[in-house]
Every structure is written in structure tokens, then in C-alpha cells.
Amino acid sequence: MDSNQSSVNSEQLSVGSGQWSLVPGQSPADRRVWGLIGLMTVLALLFVPISQLFLGVEYSYTLRVVAVGGALLGLISGALGCFAILRRQSLIGDVLAHAALPGVAVAFLLFGRQLGLLLIGAGIAGWLGVYFIRAVTGTTRLKEDAAMGIVLASWYAAGVALLVYIQSRPDASQAGLKTFIFGQAAAIVEQDLWLIGGVGTAALLILALFWKEFKLITFDAEFAGANGFRLNFLTMLLSTLIVVAIVLGLQLAGVILMVGMLIAPGIAARQWTNKLEQMVILAAVLGAFSGGAGAVISATAVGIPTGPTIIVVAVGLALISMAFAPGRGLVWQQWRAWQDRRRFAGQRALHDLYHYAIDHGSPKTPVPDAFLSGIHGRSAQRALQQLVTQGQVERRNGKWVLTLAGVETAARQAHNQLLWAVYREYGHSLGLPVINEDRRQKIELLLTAEMIRKLENKLEETLV
Amino acid sequence: MFYIEQLLIQLLLNFVERDGLNAFWRDPQNTAVVIGAFIAICGGLLGVFLLLRGMALVSDAISHTALLGIVIAFLILTAVVGQAADLSSPWLILGAALAGVATVIITEALHQSGLIKQDAALGLSFTLLFALAIILISGYVDHVHLDEDAVMVGEIGLAWANTNSHCLANCETVTITPDDPRAEIVRQCINCRALGITPRDEGAIFQEFCANCGVYTPGQAWAAGLTVGQPLLVFWPKAVTVMGVLLLLTLLFVLLFYKELKLSTFDPGLAQALGFRPAWFNYGLMLMVSLVAVGAFDAVGSILVVAFFIVPPAAAYLLTDRLPIMLFLSGLIGAAGAYFGYGLASGNLFGLWQMDNVLINLNRALGLELASRWDSSISASMVLMIFFFFVLAWLLSPRYGLVSTLIRRHRQNRYFDDQVAMGHIYHHQDTATELEELMAASLHIHLRWTPEKMTAVLKRLQAANLVKIVNGGARLTPRGRQQVESFRQANLSSL
Numbered sequence A: 001m002d003s004n005q006s007s008v009n010s011e012q013l014s015v016g017s018g019q020w021s022l023v024p025g026q027s028p029a030d031r032r033v034w035g036l037i038g039l040m041t042v043l044a045l046l047f048v049p050i051s052q053l054f055l056g057v058e059y060s061y062t063l064r065v066v067a068v069g070g071a072l073l074g075l076i077s078g079a080l081g082c083f084a085i086l087r088r089q090s091l092i093g094d095v096l097a098h099a100a101l102p103g104v105a106v107a108f109l110l111f112g113r114q115l116g117l118l119l120i121g122a123g124i125a126g127w128l129g130v131y132f133i134r135a136v137t138g139t140t141r142l143k144e145d146a147a148m149g150i151v152l153a154s155w156y157a158a159g160v161a162l163l164v165y166i167q168s169r170p171d172a173s174q175a176g177l178k179t180f181i182f183g184q185a186a187a188i189v190e191q192d193l194w195l196i197g198g199v200g201t202a203a204l205l206i207l208a209l210f211w212k213e214f215k216l217i218t219f220d221a222e223f224a225g226a227n228g229f230r231l232n233f234l235t236m237l238l239s240t241l242i243v244v245a246i247v248l249g250l251q252l253a254g255v256i257l258m259v260g261m262l263i264a265p266g267i268a269a270r271q272w273t274n275k276l277e278q279m280v281i282l283a284a285v286l287g288a289f290s291g292g293a294g295a296v297i298s299a300t301a302v303g304i305p306t307g308p309t310i311i312v313v314a315v316g317l318a319l320i321s322m323a324f325a326p327g328r329g330l331v332w333q334q335w336r337a338w339q340d341r342r343r344f345a346g347q348r349a350l351h352d353l354y355h356y357a358i359d360h361g362s363p364k365t366p367v368p369d370a371f372l373s374g375i376h377g378r379s380a381q382r383a384l385q386q387l388v389t390q391g392q393v394e395r396r397n398g399k400w401v402l403t404l405a406g407v408e409t410a411a412r413q414a415h416n417q418l419l420w421a422v423y424r425e426y427g428h429s430l431g432l433p434v435i436n437e438d439r440r441q442k443i444e445l446l447l448t449a450e451m452i453r454k455l456e457n458k459l460e461e462t463l464v
Numbered sequence B: 001m002f003y004i005e006q007l008l009i010q011l012l013l014n015f016v017e018r019d020g021l022n023a024f025w026r027d028p029q030n031t032a033v034v035i036g037a038f039i040a041i042c043g044g045l046l047g048v049f050l051l052l053r054g055m056a057l058v059s060d061a062i063s064h065t066a067l068l069g070i071v072i073a074f075l076i077l078t079a080v081v082g083q084a085a086d087l088s089s090p091w092l093i094l095g096a097a098l099a100g101v102a103t104v105i106i107t108e109a110l111h112q113s114g115l116i117k118q119d120a121a122l123g124l125s126f127t128l129l130f131a132l133a134i135i136l137i138s139g140y141v142d143h144v145h146l147d148e149d150a151v152m153v154g155e156i157g158l159a160w161a162n163t164n165s166h167c168l169a170n171c172e173t174v175t176i177t178p179d180d181p182r183a184e185i186v187r188q189c190i191n192c193r194a195l196g197i198t199p200r201d202e203g204a205i206f207q208e209f210c211a212n213c214g215v216y217t218p219g220q221a222w223a224a225g226l227t228v229g230q231p232l233l234v235f236w237p238k239a240v241t242v243m244g245v246l247l248l249l250t251l252l253f254v255l256l257f258y259k260e261l262k263l264s265t266f267d268p269g270l271a272q273a274l275g276f277r278p279a280w281f282n283y284g285l286m287l288m289v290s291l292v293a294v295g296a297f298d299a300v301g302s303i304l305v306v307a308f309f310i311v312p313p314a315a316a317y318l319l320t321d322r323l324p325i326m327l328f329l330s331g332l333i334g335a336a337g338a339y340f341g342y343g344l345a346s347g348n349l350f351g352l353w354q355m356d357n358v359l360i361n362l363n364r365a366l367g368l369e370l371a372s373r374w375d376s377s378i379s380a381s382m383v384l385m386i387f388f389f390f391v392l393a394w395l396l397s398p399r400y401g402l403v404s405t406l407i408r409r410h411r412q413n414r415y416f417d418d419q420v421a422m423g424h425i426y427h428h429q430d431t432a433t434e435l436e437e438l439m440a441a442s443l444h445i446h447l448r449w450t451p452e453k454m455t456a457v458l459k460r461l462q463a464a465n466l467v468k469i470v471n472g473g474a475r476l477t478p479r480g481r482q483q484v485e486s487f488r489q490a491n492l493s494s495l
Helices: A002-015 A028-055 A061-086 A092-111 A115-139 A144-167 A177-182 A190-209 A211-219 A221-226 A231-272 A276-298 A306-324 A330-359 A369-376 A379-389 A404-426 A449-463 B002-013 B018-026 B028-052 B058-081 B090-112 B118-140 B148-152 B156-161 B218-223 B238-256 B258-266 B268-273 B278-300 B302-317 B323-345 B355-366 B378-396 B402-428 B443-447 B451-463 B478-491
Strands: A393-396 A399-402 B163-169 B174-176 B185-189 B206-210 B214-216 B232-237 B467-470 B473-476
Touching: A028 A231, A028 A276, A061 A092, A061 A190, A061 A211, A061 A231, A061 A276, A061 A306, A092 A115, A092 A144, A092 A231, A115 A144, A115 A190, A115 A231, A144 B058, A144 B302, A144 B378, A190 A211, A190 A231, A211 A221, A211 A231, A211 A276, A221 A231, A231 A276, A231 A306, A231 B118, A276 A306, A306 A330, A306 B118, A330 A369, A330 A379, A330 A399, A330 A404, A369 A379, A369 A399, A379 A393, A399 A404, A404 A449, B002 B018, B002 B163, B002 B232, B002 B238, B018 B028, B018 B232, B028 B058, B028 B156, B028 B238, B028 B258, B028 B278, B028 B302, B028 B323, B028 B378, B058 B090, B058 B118, B058 B278, B058 B302, B090 B118, B090 B278, B156 B238, B156 B278, B156 B378, B163 B218, B163 B238, B214 B218, B232 B238, B238 B258, B238 B278, B258 B268, B258 B278, B268 B278, B278 B302, B278 B378, B302 B323, B302 B378, B323 B378, B378 B402, B402 B443, B402 B451, B402 B467, B402 B473, B402 B478, B443 B451, B451 B467, B473 B478
Parallel strands: none
Antiparallel strands: A393 A399, B163 B232, B174 B214, B185 B206, B467 B473
């Protein structure tokens, strides 16, 4: 059973192998990520001629504006969304998108439909929401998700109340406000692009300027606080940037889908890399790709809404990444597990046969079929075949018996497991170096003869 | 639903007159408040378990993805029936509820893969499903009032107008066929328009039509003069029945499975070990949440439903530590919010505050031209009222409120200051450094306090007869000495 357990261990290890690496320098994995970033950039640029040739897309003025706007917004929200994901605040996007509504309504009530002022109103309302969440979680025992839910629902209700009041007015000047809330890409005009581009660039510049600080508060806030970084200020600054990204994206994706726009590129990027700078750049590129490509795809047929198409592209990229990202994706996990099972099937079966035989008297005790197929199921057949070809097991009277070589191998393996167990228990006190605990490996190969002797002595001690 | 209503009406008529019943439901306020309270109690009860499980935002996701369930059920129904399906069909509600559960399952699956965190999984799955729903709607659903707006924004104030009528007496349904003596037969030229001729011209072909044939409900029959006695009708708002049934289901669910829900919420491991299958109760809870969310769509819209799930339990959580009381308070706060929220919609806060006056003053002060009548969404106002109660609980909760926390901290600060000052005096009293360390005028320097604070602390200690000033030097009274010694014994016993 021991080897069985260790194979499970190694699977978990490989799943959890997404450790954040702090060592600078270029590994093959790094080059792969930079390659991917380059590839996606080229794809995004090539998308225009390809879509013209094969999809018959005509780049009208509207489509050009919408596609550029989508790409810009995808870039900004993709880059900033990474921090929301890593801080386990993915749903903050959903909350702030809803919370922006009363700000939009008040700004509209006071100043009319001027995009800049509406955005400022939305930003202030979202920022108040962030502040409220911090106040509630800081002073009560309510968890962050509950506080976020309260802000989402209550702010939105205030917005709806104001909107209904606005709509009860006789003049029709509120036309266009609703499209702003539910997101309508076609409503974006060239002037808006300059606004989005300008504000977005400013946000990204701030991100670059405070890069080290943001990295620190994202991964180890306590450490940052202990080292004199102004935690409150930095957290609020980062939240403000996220508010800006959301407020800009609202008119494209709409209140409800904004969260997808914010987190999907980051989730996709996270699957490919363990380094923050790579993740942010890749997320920005993927976001820009989704924004542009989604806008273009939605133009291929009448009646496909732009916002949802962009979201489907972005979430699709995230799901593809989760499936195929090298080393981490689900397909790779499954493949590795399958390979491991295959490679170690014989070893496991031998182990079980040996222990059964010993428990029933001597190592030469015959073992019935039912025992192995009971433990190993369908893989028992393959395992036994492996063992027979290696000459470690033979069939006698419808039962399986270990050969001399088999007994020897099994005993050696069992001894190896014991040494591993001793290493785990006493390795530290014996002054042995720390090695990766993979019990399928022979421990003799990983430690020097001197160290093995120490382990052997300790083993004898404990057995006595 | 229809039969449930009839049973209920029969029951109610034992206590109230028919006219009273009709008048009651015809008042928009009564209908809105009853429906609002039903939704609030359902949401409050289920929301408590969501909150305690840390799944508050799941209700938000579910209420959005339900749209996909509605759309898919609608498309399937339309394909099966051959014509646009009825939007109030129970199949659509079932589809929506299943979509809600599917959201949870997909989220769990994404999370279980170990690749992304729970919150990211939720955000990913529900935006994908909602985006698909909108694409499906814009691509395949035409000429039907099924769009984001229909689901996102509801109005509880109109619920009173959407009723079923139930007949109590003179319930004659009249069917008029062409053979009936009451049938009005008219002759009509059927080819006149096509040929451009008048009925008098030759070649005009006539056909006889029955102008008033068809089936008349008792009410229609009486209005058309086909029956003699006026039918006695009771009008019953449909939403009341839907939410009433959901409330009943919720109550049954919570009462029957109270023990299991409690256990699987607080200790899923133990529940599993005892054989309770916490996963089943999890999905059961999600199914109930979906059902309530969908049932409340019409009345309050899908985003505002979320408020009824999250805010009342959060307020109740700040008021109590016991689950039964929390459930009760949560339902109560929700229902009270529904009751007082109705007034808020017309700008009236408990009768203390009139929004209209505020608007008029705003216009006057800032020179704005806002409409001076505040008449707003009732459901949103109910949510705002619940939020108001949450803020009250947050400020005033006896144990966890801001005010009581501040008072407690203030007391602790004072107590700590007293102990520090008395400890200092105790340490130096009757020693060689006494004259230097304990002069009342310079005491603050040794403690590194401001003179004002020192004076206040000394005054307090003198008033409590713990310290006295002798010749300008601070000394402990016997009572003060005793207190310091007992403090040292209790807190510094390791010294």
C-alpha cells in the first residue's frame, strides 16, 4: 500500500507544483511563456487580414472603433484583473460593476449624459463600495464575500431607485443611459477611445510605478506591512485601479459580464506561468485579443451581441489554458497520472503480492487471482504480465507465486520503503540533507553510502 | 396553482367578506408588501445558510445563470410545441432552477481541478453561462418579451394587477355557438374588397358570420348581458400564490432538514462521517435558492433578489450567535424591510422624512431642475430599507456593533492607562527615586504621556480613591496598593 500512497502523493505534488518562483533568469519555461506572448500578439495583429479573407468581415468605421475599444479595454482589465485573482477577490469585479450604478445615475441627474462625468460618478460610487467592504470586514466578523454581496445588492438598489426616478421624468434625455448600463459596444465613438486610452495608460503607468509594492501586498501583505509599506494606501490604490478598469469596461461588457472581462484573461495567463510579470503581460495580451476578436466575430452576423461574444472568447481561452497549459493543465495531469500508473503497475503489484505472501506464512505462498484484481482492478492483468516477462512471478495451479528473483526484488523494495520511513522520521536528527521525498526512487541513489549506513543503523535500532 | 388558490379562498372566506378580500388585494400596497415579505422570508432563511457557508455570492451567480435555463427551456418548449412557449410555464421555472444547480456543479468542478480558486471559478462559470444566454436570446428568440431587462428589472408594484379570478356564485360559463338563439349572425361580403365592388353589385359573394360566438367567462358573460345574476368573483394576485408556495417549501425544507443543514454547515466533515451526505444538502439548498430566485424574478428582478439573500442574514449575524435566533431575525428584518420599503418608494421614511421636500430644497439650493416628486422603484426601496436595517445593526448591535465596540475599546484603554500609572507609582513608592519619579507635576514625562492625559488619569484615580497626592507627590492609597497587587498576581504571576 505504501507505493500506492506515494503515487498519489506525487500527483498532488505535480498539481501543486505551481510554486511562485522568485529566482530571476531565463528557464525553458520562461522562454515558452515569452514565445506564447509573442505568438498571441502576432495572432492578434494577423486577426484583421485573416478575418477579412476568410470571414468576409468588412471593417466599417463602427467596427474599427468597437474592435479597437474592445482590445484596449481587454488589455487594461486583463492586466489589472491579475491582482484581483491573486488576492482572491475575483468577484470584486462583479460587485464594483453593480456598485457603479448609483454613481452613474447621480452624475447623469446632475450633469446629463457626458461620458467623462458618468465615469467619474461610477468611479466614486465603486470606490465608496470598496471602502464600505473594508470597513465592514475590518470592524465586524462578517467575511469578505458577505460584505461584497451587501455592497453589490444595496448599491445596485440605490442605482435602480434613482434610475426609476430619472425615467419618470417627461423628457427623453435618459435615452442611451440604459445601453450604458447593460453595455452596448456600438454606442462607443471615437472620442471615447481617446478617453479610454488616456485613462487606461495612466492606470497602467501607476501599475508600473508601484509594481514592487503591489507585488508585495499581493503575495505577502503582512510582510509588506511589517516592513513599513503603507498597506492601507497601497490596497486602496490597487482597488482604485481595478475600479478604473471596471468603469471603463462597463459600456462594452455591461454590468453583469464585466467580471468575466476582468478575470478570464488573468486566469488563462496564470495557467502558463508562475511569474507575476509574465502573468500580467500575457493577461494583457490575451485580454486585448479577446476584446478585438470578440468584437470582430460578433460583426460576422447580425444579432450577435458584442459584449457576450468577447466574454465567450475570453472564458474560452481560460478553459483552453486550464486544459492544455503544459505541466499544469488537466490534460497533462491526466496523462502523467496515466503514465505513472502504467509505469509503476508492476512494482505495486509485486509489493502487494509480497506482503500477502508474507502475511500468509512465507514469501513463497501462492496468491489467488481474486486478491490482485480486488485491489488493482483492471490494471492487475497488465501488472502481472509485466511481472511475468520480468520473471518475477509465475503461475502455479491457478495461483500466482513469486520466483526467487521476485522475492529478492520485493524484499529490496520493502527495505527501501523502510529506509524512506526512517529518513522521514529521523532524517533531520541524523543530519541528513533535505531531498525530495519520492518513495518510488531508490534512496541509495539519492544519498551517499555514509548516509545510508546511518539510516541502516537507525533502522536496526528501531526494529530492536 | 389555480386549485391551491381556490382552497385558500374558501378558507379565507370563513373569516373575511368577499368584498374585503378583493379590496385588500386591489390595494397595491398590500399586495406588494405581502409578496415582498414572502420573498424576504424565503431569502432570509436560505441566505442564513449561504452566509454561514461562505457562499453568499453564489446566490448572485445563480440568479444570473437562471436566465440560461429559462432560454434553453423556452427554446426546447418552442421546438416541441411548435409555437412560442408561454413565459409563465412551470417548465421554464424548472429549467431555471436546474441551470442554477448546474452553475454550482460547474463551479465545484473547476475548483476541484485545483487550478483556480473558488471565487475565480464562480466568476468564470457564471459569466460564461450568462453570456451564452444573451447570445442565444439575441440569436434565436424573437418577438417575445424575453430579454435582459425582463429578468433584471422587475416591479413589485404592478403585481396586484396580474390576477386570477375565482368565481364563487352564478358561475355560469356561457358558450355561444352559431345555432344558439342569442348568436348574432351577420352577412358579410367576402370578395368585395378583392374585386373592388360594393355588396350591391353583382358577383358579390356573401358569407354568414357569427359575431358574438365563443366562450364567455362568468364575468364576461355578465358584462355582455348573457346571464342574469352577477357572478361573485374573487381576484387573487398570481405572484402571491407563487411566492406563498415557495415560502411553504422553504419553511418545510428548513424545518425538516434543520438538523442536517446545521450540521453540514458547521461541520461538513462530521456530517459526512455520520452518513448525512452534506453534498446532497448542499445541492438541495442550491435548488431551493434557484427556485426562490426564479420565482421572485417577476416581482423584484434578478439582481435585487440577491439582496434578500445576503443583507438580512448579514444583519442577523451581527445580532446573535444562535442559529435559530439568527433565522428568525433574518426573516423578520427582511419582512420589515419589505413593509417599510413600500413607503420609501414614495420618499417616505417611517413618516419622519419626505424625499419630496429634499428634492425641492435641492432645486432651490443648487438651482437644479429635478422633478420634485419622488416616485421610485418599490423593490429597490425595499432593498434600501433592508440595507438601512443592516447599517443600524452594524452600528448598534449590543455585542458586535460599532458603538459598543468603541465603548469597550475606550474602557479597555482607560483601564490600561490606570494600571500603567498605578504600576509606575507602586514601583517607585518608598524608594530612593521617589522624589524624582513621582512628582504629580512631572509624572507625565516618565510615562511619555501628554500632561492633559496625565491630569485626567490622576483625577480619575483620585476620585476612585486609588491614588492620593501628598506634598505634590503621587502615592497609592491602601485600596490602590491592594488593587495593584491583585492585578500583578492575576496577570504577571509568572514574574
